[in-house]
Amino acid sequence: MMWAEPADHQLSIKDLPYTGVHSKKQTKEHMLITGEGAGIIFVIDDKSGNIHATKTLDREERAQYTLTAQAVDRNTNRPLEPPSEFIVKVQDINDNPPEFLYENYHANVPERSNVGTSVIQVTASDADDPTYGNSAKLVYSILEGQPYFSVEAQTGIIRTALPNMDREAKEEYHVVIQAKDMGGHMGGLSGTTKVTITLTDVNDNPPKFPQSVYQMSISEAAIPGEEAGRVKAKDPDIGENGLVAYNIIDGDGIEMFEITTDYETQEGVVKLKKHLDYETKKTYSLKVEAANVHIDPKFINNGPFKDTVTVKISVEDADEPPVFLAPSYIFEVEENASPGVSVGRVHAKDPDAKNSPIRYSIDRHTDLDRYFDISPEDGSIMAIKRLDREEIAWHNISVYAAEIHNRHHEAKVPVAIKVTDENDNAPKFTEAYETTVCEKRQSNEPLITITAEDKDDTANGPRFIFSLPPEIIHNPNFTLHDNRDNSASVIARRTSFSRQMQDVYFLPIVISDAGKPPLSSTNTLTIRVCGCDGDRISCNPEAYTLNAGLSTGALIAILACIVILLVIVVLFVTLKRQKKEPLIVFEEEDVRENIITYDDEGGGEEDTEAFDIATLQNPDGINGFIPRKDIKPEYQYMPRPGLRPAPNSVDVDDFINTRIQEADNDPTAPPYDSIQIYGYEGRGSVAGSLSSLESATTDSDLDYDYLHNWGPRFKKLADLYGSKDTVEDDS
Template sequence: MRNLYIWLNILLELSFLWSCAICMKFSKFVSQQNKVLNHARVKRGWQWESLNVLEEKEVEQKLYVGQLKSDSDKQDGSIKYILSGEGTGNIFTMEEDSGKIFVHRKLDREEKSFYTLRAQAINRLTGVLVETESEFVIKILDINDNKPKFIHGPYIAEVPEMSPIGTSIIQVTAVDNDDPAAANNARLVYSILQGQAHFSIEIKSGIIRVASQIDRETKDHYHVIVQVKDMIGNAGALSATATVTIQVSDINDNAPKFQQKIYDMSIIESASVGEIVGVVLADDIDLGKNAEITYSIEEKGHFSMFNITTDNITQEGIITLNKLVDFERTIRRYHIQVRAENKYKSELNDTATIRVYVVDVDEPPVFLRKEYYMEILENATVGSHVGTVTAKDPDIANRIIRYEILQNSYSSSFEIFSNNGSIITSKPLDRETDPWHNITIAATEAQHLAHVSVVEVYIQVIDVNDHFPELQNEYDIYVCEKTKAGEHVQTISAFDKDPVIGHQFYYMIPPEEISNANFTLIDNTDNTATILTLRNGYSLQETPIFYLPVIISDNGIPSLSSTSTLTIQVCNCGTNNDKGFCRRRGLFWIFLNSGAFIAISVFSIILLGLAVIVHIKCQKSPAHFTEKGEDLKENIVKYDDEGGGEEDTEAFDITGLRHKTVMRKHKRKRIIRNDIQSMYRLSLGLGPDVTIFREFLSEKLEEADTDPCSLPPDSLHKYTYEGTGSTTGSLSSLDLSTVDIDPCLENYQGWTHE
C-alpha cells in the first residue's frame, strides 16, 4: 500500500512537469509569433542598432554610438545619409556613406537624458529619397555619479518624555538625481549613525521613532545623526548625513520635594497679625505649569496660629502670623505641618514640619482698652473726677507705668494723675461750646522712657439745663384800632440753647399784669403761644404802644424761665383793617398821622430862629480895623477877583471918597442876654423856650429903631465876613489905611466891604 502511494506521487509529479514543459514551449512560440508580427508592423526599410551613450564617458575626438542603414543599401556609395535634429554637428555627426553616428563630447544624463534626431537616405545621383525620413532617439545611459541629498532641513522635532516605544517623531527625506530606472543608482536606504540607543529609523521611509523610554529630567534633547545611501547600500554606493535635533518635552510626572523635612523659625512676641514668619520652598523638577505648586497647612498641631500663601513667581510658601503670640504665655513653641502639592495633580505632593519659636521682647505698656469713652456734667466743678485709664506692662517684669496727657487744644481742660491714670477737670466745661473733648493719654514705663503707648480718650460733656428759654425772634407786632375783642394779634415761639430732645415751652402773663392787661396769651401746647385782644378797639392818639410781659418756662430739670416784654403798636390799618399796611409804613408814619406832626413843625421853627440868632452873634466877634480908613459913603464897589493891581485904581477914582479923619463917638453898650443859648447848646438840641425868644426879638427891634447908625431901608450894603486874626489882611487891592471909615461901621467889626 505504501509503495502504491509512492508510485502515485511519482506519476503525478511527472505529469505536472510534462504539462509545465508543454506550457513553456507554447508560450515561447506565441512570443516569437508576436515578435515577428511586431517587426513586420514597424519595419520601414531602415536598419539600425540600439543607440545609447554612457554619461560622463570621456571622449578624446569622437566616440562611436551606432549605425543607421537602409536595407536597400548595397554599399556601393550610391546612397547618402543625412542627419538632423538635436545636437547635430556639435554633439553628434554621421558618416554620409556608412550611416555611422559618432558623439564628440562628454554627456551628462542629469542635464539631458536623451536626444531626438532624424535621418534621411537619398540617392546620390538622382537626389531621390531612398528611405523616408525617420526619427530616432539616442539615450544617455545613467551611472551612479550623484550623491543623495537631504531636503527640508534642518530637522528639529519634539517628543514628550516617557513616550511609548515606536512613537513616530519625524520623517527625514533625501533625493538622488540618478536614474531610478537604471539599476539601483537612485534606490535609497536610511540608517542612524548616532542615537541608536533611544531612536530608530525606518530604512525606506526615513521615519524616526522612539526606541526606548526617554526622561526629560535626565536629558532634555538629543542630536541624532541620520545617514542615507543609494544603490540600496551596496558596495560603491554614495551617501549623505543629516543631524536631527530632538527636543524632549516635559510632562507632569514629578512630585515637589521640600529642601528640608524640618524647618526652625522664630517670631518676636510683638509681631502683628499678618507679619511674615518664614519661607519654605519645595522643588519640582518639571517645567512651566507642570512645576507649579500650592502650599497648605495640614490640620495638625497649632495650624490655626499661622497661614501660608503661595508666591506664584518664586513658587515659595510664605508663612504669616494668623494670631498674636505672647512669650509670657505657656506656649512658646508651635508645631505645624505644611504640604506642597502639584497644582494640577494633587497626588504629587510632599510634606515638611515647621517649628516656630516665640522670642521675648521688652514691650511697651498695653492699655486695657483700645479707646476710652467718658462722661461728665457740664456744671461739674474744677477737680471733678472724669474717669480712669489703665495700662499694664505685658512683660514678666511688670514695671511701673506713668501717665500723661499729650498736648492738644483740649488737653488744658483736664489733668491726669501720673501714678494711677485718674483724669480730673482743670477748667469749667460748657457743653454748648464744646460738647466733646478728645485727649490723648500716653503710658510710659518708668525705667524705659522709650517704651510709650498712647490711647485716645473721648469725653462727652453732658448737658445741664443752664440756659433760659428765649423768644425765637424780635417780633414786630401791630394791632389795628378797629380790632374786636378776641382777635388774633401774633403767634410767638421760643428756643433754648440747651440741646434737649423733646423741649417743651410754657407761656404765661405775669399774674400782676393780668388785671391791667389789654391782651391775653393762650399757650398752644406745641411750643408756641397766641396773643389775643381783650377789648374792642384801640386808640392810636391815646395809647399808641402797649407793652406785654411774657414768662417762658422750659421742661428742664430744674426748670428755667425768663420774662420777655413784647411791644405791641397800635396802627390805623385803613379801611381793610390790614396790619400789613402798618408794617410797610413803619413807626414813623404812625407818628406823622398824629398831633406830633404839629409839635415837630413848631420845633423846626424854633431851631431856625436860633440859627439866625447865632448868625447875628457871630457878627459881634472882637475883630477891629487897626488902621484908619476913608469914609465909604454909599458907593458900592464889587470885586470878583483877588486884586487886579493898577487896573483897580483905573477902574474907579476913589479920590472923592477921601476926607479928614473923623473921631469915633462913644456908643452905649449893648445889652447881651445871658439866657440866650450858645451855638454849642443849639447843636445839642437844647434851644430856648418860645417866651424868652420872643422877648429877645422885641429888644433887638427896639435897639434897631433907636440906633443912629442903623442903615436906611433903601440902602444896599453887602458884607462878607473874612474872620478875625488874619495875618495876611484883606486880599482886596484897596488900601484901607487911606480910607476914612464911617464911625457907624465900628459896630460891624470883622466885616469887609465887598
C-alpha cells in the same frame, strides 16, 4: 549610442559627454536641425547626418529636448522632404544625493514615555528620477542616538527605544539620521540631518525636605505678620510640576503661627499670627507638610507626592512696652461741670516680669485747648475747664503710658469723652420771622407758621410749647395756636386793619422747651399792615398817607411852596455872586490874600488853600516847607538840599523866586493852571509910600475924614505885612 528616428520615434541619449546620435541617409543631400538647443547643445553632421551633443546633459536641468530635422539641396537649399520632429529624452543616472528639508530638527517627548512613542518625522528628497531605477529610492537609518531612539526605514519617523527615560537624569539627546538612495544598497548616495530631542518634564518626583527638623526663634515683641523663619522642600521637577504648597497640619503652635508659600523661591514662610508672651510660653512646635500643587494621575500609584517636617520655634524675651487693660476707653462728663471734676481712669501694666512702674500723660496734639489733665501716677482723667456740649459734644484724646525707667517704651490708647447735655439753652425762632396782614382781610387762614430750634439735646429740647405772654394773651389783634408739632400758627383776630392807625405790630411769642427744668425765651414777630389789591401788595406808609390823607388842592399848594422856595434860593445865590468883596479885609486876625485864576473849572474850595501866604506877612520867619493842601501826596516831600532858609534881609522878589523853584521841583504837585498874586510891599522900597493920604490934590473924591479915622488901622495892617512904609495918622 542611439540612432535618430523619424518624428514619430523618440531617441534616448545617456547623459555622457559628447555622445553622437547618427541618422543614416540614402542620399547626399544637406541636413539641417532646428529647435531646442539646436546649434548650441546639439549639432548635425550635414554629410553623415549624425547628431552630436556639444556639452554634458543634466536631466535635473532639462529632461527632454524637441528638435526638427530636414533635408535640403546643397546647392539651392530647397527642402527635399518634409521636416521631421525628434524628441531627445535624457536618460537619468544616480548623480544626486538625498537632501533633508532642514539641516537641524528639534523635537520634544515627555519623559518616561513608552517604547515606540513617536517623536518626530524627518523627510529627505532626491532630485533623480523616481520612475527610473532606484536612483530616488530612499532608506532611513540612525547613525547616532542608540539605544534611546530608532527610526523607521521607509517613513523617517523617529521613536523612543528605551522605557522610563528620566529627564532628571538626562534632559537632551542628539540624534543623527541618514537617508540613502538606491534602496540603501552599496553604491548609493546618502545625506544626513541632526535631530535635537528634549525630554519634557512630568510630575514623577515628590517634594522632599533636606532635613527632619528646623529650629527658629522670634522675639515676644514681634507683631503679627512678622516672619519667624523659612523651610524648603526640594522637588527636581520643573514648572508647575515642581510647585509646592506648605501647610501646618499639627503642633501646639498651630494657633500662634501660620505658613505661606513664596512661589518665587518655593519656600514656606512661617509667620506670627498672634502676639507672643515669653512669660506665658517659651517654645512652640509645628508639623509642616509640603505637597505638590499639580499631580499626574499616571504616577499617583508611585506613592504620596508630599513630605513633612518638624519646626521648633523658641520665644525670646523682650523688654515690652506697657499694655492697657482695654483697647479703648469711653467716659461721660456733664457739661458745665466745675473744673477738676473726675472723668474716668485708664490703667496699664508692664507685661515683663520686673513689672516697672508706669507714668501716664495726655497727647496734647489731641487736646490742643487743654480741656483735660491726667494724674501721672494712677491715670485718673479730670476736666480742667467748663465743657459746653453745644460747642463740642465729643472729645477724642489719646493717653500715653510709659515705663519710668525706659521712656522709649510707651503705649497709646484712645479715650473718647462724651459731654452729656444740660438744659442750658432756651429755644428760639429758627429765623427772624416777619409777615404781613392786609388792611381788608379776605381769608381766615393763619398769617404765618413759625418753628423753633434748641441747641440742647432732644431730651432737653423739643417738644416746644408756644404761647403769648400773659399780659397780651387777650389782645384784640392777634392770637397764637400751638400746632403741637414744634410749630405754631399766628392768626389775626380782626378782619380789618388801618395803616393810618398803626402800620407795624410787634407780637411777642414765648417758646418753652421740654427740659428739666424747662427754659423759655420771648421772641418777637414783626407784622406789617399792607394795602392789598388783588395780587398787588403795598406796605409803604408814606405813599398811603399822601394818597389817602391829602386832597388835590393841598398837594398843589405844597408843590407851589416848593417852587417859590427854589426861586428864592436861586435869587439869593445870584445876588451873592454879584456882590463885590472889599479890597482889604479889616479884621484884626491874620490877613491873607490868594487870587487864583482858572482857565477851566477848578477843584472848589480846596484850591483856595493851594498856597499859604502867611509866610509873606513875616519875611523873618523860617523858610520851611509847606505841603500842598489841594492834593494827597503819595510820599512825604522833603525840602531839596541846597535851599537854605531866607535871611532876615531877604527881598520879596528872592522869596517868591525861591517859592517858584520849590513848586517847580515838587514831584507831588500836579501843574495847576493858576496865577499867584501877592499884594505885598517889601522892606526899603525906593518908591516910597504909595499912600494917597499926603496927596495935595483937593479934587480927590476920597473921604479924608474916613481915611483919618482909619489911619491907625492901616498902620497896623502895614505892620502885619512887615513894611517900613507905614500909613501916617493925620490926626
